[in-house]
Amino acid sequence: MSDTSKTVAELAAGLEAGTYSSEELTRAYLERIRGAGAELNAFITVTEEQALAAARAADQQRSKGEAGPLAGVPMAHKDIFCTRGVRTSCGSRMLDNFIAPYSAHVVEQMGTAGMVCLGKTNMDEFAMGSSNETSYYGPVKNPWDTAAVPGGSSGGSAAAVAARLAPAATGTDTGGSIRQPAALCGITGLKPTYGRVSRYGMIAFASSLDQAGPMATSAEDCALLLEAMAGFDPRDSTSVDRAVPRYSQELTGSLEGLRVGLPKEYFGDGLDPDVARVIDAAIDEYRKLGVEFREITLGNTELAVPAYYVIAPAECSSNLSRFDGVRFGYRCENPQDLEDLYKRSRGEGFGAEVKRRVMVGTYALSAGYFDAYYLKAQQMRRLIKNDFMAAFEDVDLILGPTSPTAAFNMGERTDDPVKMYLSDLYTIAVNLAGLPGISLPAGFSNGRPVGLQLIGNYFDEGRLLNAAHRYQQVTDWHTRAPAAFA
């Protein structure tokens, strides 16, 4: 069946109309994952049996008239979300044998909505990477060009949605890990405000930055998914107790008179001219919709990446200390003593990039260096937030590129961590400030997708989604699928 090219909203309507059953739909996607999609390596685990059982349950619910709007629609979870009874690897050898004993809040929420989980998607190890090349399970290929990376860390989710192996997927975004792969794979991905979606059961990387969000082909789908994902959860101490708007009902607003800021720092050196051309064209489209643009300045942009590479590694070195080879996860063979058990379990269980970040964090937090690194980075974080707050005095949204370049080739940046880190130049500041951001497809550079980023004020996801949706009503970039997987 060719319905695998449809959006979540269309599939939900098709299920409601009885055009197909959830079981038929689920089988069609499973076939794509096993067939044409297999070469992309987008999935770490395909949960075929559970998916079919969930699909049949959704079909029964629907026949009784008890189904919610998303019931029976297939999707995939990034393998960072604990899924009870299913291996949850986080892309690491450390958790290759980890069968999660409980489910993440996000997994529960999607389950309650009746969505069918097809499997767990590939990702950079512990979400540390911008190219999906640090996964223990091997790199994911970009469906638009299999020589290119899909971006990261939610590279498997982005590639799966782009290749129509799943109509939607979850991702997590600590420094750009939803938006950057969404941009590089030509799909739509939303990072909500920090605290909007519960982090419970989401394997922690940098707890003051981590946020889960939806990835799909359209802003409308992201709105539907965020409605299902978001909400207060007392089990996450940073979850925000605030009503969840009906985002999907907020998409029709006019953009006439909407004030959008263009940060001059996002259009300077380092921005690929092809990407700049695509973003300029998108700005013209938005002008036609009545948007008023004004130049703004986010003066500390250049220092966001350095500040991030202190804060994120510091928090990661602390979070990853739980992996000790004692209670769960990988344990080395024949440990000689307790120290040997710790060192070899961690040394053998973690890959090179994870080790680098744990060591950077350990160093930054060690005696005598704390003020120079961690405290300094937190002060920079304040200045970065202040820049955004000043900008939002004059504008409603901020617009720019998601990433400075389109997808780069596999292997191109693996030898130079700092060069890799700069792929997140325009996304990282948003995490440091805790703001929501969305990436949507806006064109191509040499056949590879280019993403447009919109940044909103705190809890302004509705306005972001509205602005993204209106753009998608007058353009068709988001409907394009890679020819090999159309």
Place this chain on the structure above:
Amino acid sequence: MSLSDEQVNEIAHLARLQVEAGAVPDYARNLSDILSFVETMSAVDTTGVEPLAHPLEMPQRLREDAVTEGNQREHFQAIAPQVEAGLYLVPRVIE
């Protein structure tokens, strides 16, 4: 900023990470590059700037000090590398 092989070994020890001797120079080079990169922050005067730890500056929520979860020891220990009689086993610590 340039880290010596010795410093890398010391950091690896603090982080309880085994790093193969042959890989130490590569880590020294990569970590030095990363630290030099993050040190560009020092160009900014942050005197008197209050550090920001939580983006929304929310205090931690408190709750009653009450038991909220039942005992699931067997369920959780089912995935442990080595357990005996409900206890996690590690190499002998006290001779």
